[in-house]
Amino acid sequence: MITLLSAPASPFARTIRVLLLETAQDDVALTDIATTPMATDPTVAAANPVGKIPALLRDDGPAIYDSRVIARFLNARAGAGLYPDARIWETLTLEATAHGIMEAALAMVYEKRVRPENKQHQPWIEAQWDKAARALDAVEARWMSHLSGPVDMAHIAMGCALGYLDFRLDDRNWRRGRDALTAWEAGFATRPAMRATIPAA
Numbered sequence: 478m479i480t481l482l483s484a485p486a487s488p489f490a491r492t493i494r495v496l497l498l499e500t501a502q503d504d505v506a507l508t509d510i511a512t513t514p515m516a517t518d519p520t521v522a523a524a525n526p527v528g529k530i531p532a533l534l535r536d537d538g539p540a541i542y543d544s545r546v547i548a549r550f551l552n553a554r555a556g557a558g559l560y561p562d563a564r565i566w567e568t569l570t571l572e573a574t575a576h577g578i579m580e581a582a583l584a585m586v587y588e589k590r591v592r593p594e595n596k597q598h599q600p601w602i603e604a605q606w607d608k609a610a611r612a613l614d615a616v617e618a619r620w621m622s623h624l625s626g627p628v629d630m631a632h633i634a635m636g637c638a639l640g641y642l643d644f645r646l647d648d649r650n651w652r653r654g655r656d657a658l659t660a661w662e663a664g665f666a667t668r669p670a671m672r673a674t675i676p677a678a
């Protein structure tokens with residue numbers, strides 16, 4: 478028995494939910510769980526000492542955590558080829574870029590939602606957006622040929638990162654000035670696995 482600790486709004490958990498659908502691993506159970514840096518869910522903490530989702534609970538071994546490790550595990554389990562040897566460093570680097578966008582976006586969201594209002598620091602929020610914006614510019618400038626190739630884990634991570642920007646930071650208008658990425662996202666978002674996992678509060 479394998480169970481994924483997940484949440485409908487989490488972009489990191491979404492990468493795993495998309496992977497599960499894309500690779501038809503329908504024997505993995507999903508448990509939705511709410512956790513924040515200031516209110517760590519005990520089940521999450523028991524699975525992952527740093528208290529973050531997603532985490533993967535297994536009957537036959539210790540929990541696996543950090544979405545990129547879970548993705549490698551489930552990819553190997555299914556023999557899915559989402560980390561192709563022929564372009565492994567490109568796939569991993571683009572995947573890391575997508576995760577960087579998600580991390581910066583989540584930091585912005587937490588600053589507004591988790592910290593008391595009088596402790597929020599707008600320049601810090603803007604500095605996080607600068608990270609995401611630079612990463613988006615790099616993808617637009619350098620990574621579109623990879624994204625137009627066969628789907629691998631970097632595609633899934635990038636689709637989830639952009640979906641999270643639409644979900645939580647719509648006002649930043651990430652599409653402005655990034656026509657190629659805009660067009661790619663519009664196509665990728667139509668995949669059944671993406672449609673089935675649109676973030677929800």
Ligand SMILES: N[C@@H](CCC(=O)N[C@@H](CS)C(=O)NCC(=O)O)C(=O)O
Nearest residue numbers: 487489512513514529530531543544
């Ligand atoms: N590097 C981690 C990041 C996971 C992460 O930040 N998840 C968020 C939800 S989207 C979380 O669990 N936050 C709770 C916390 O930071 O305490 C991964 O890829 O799994």
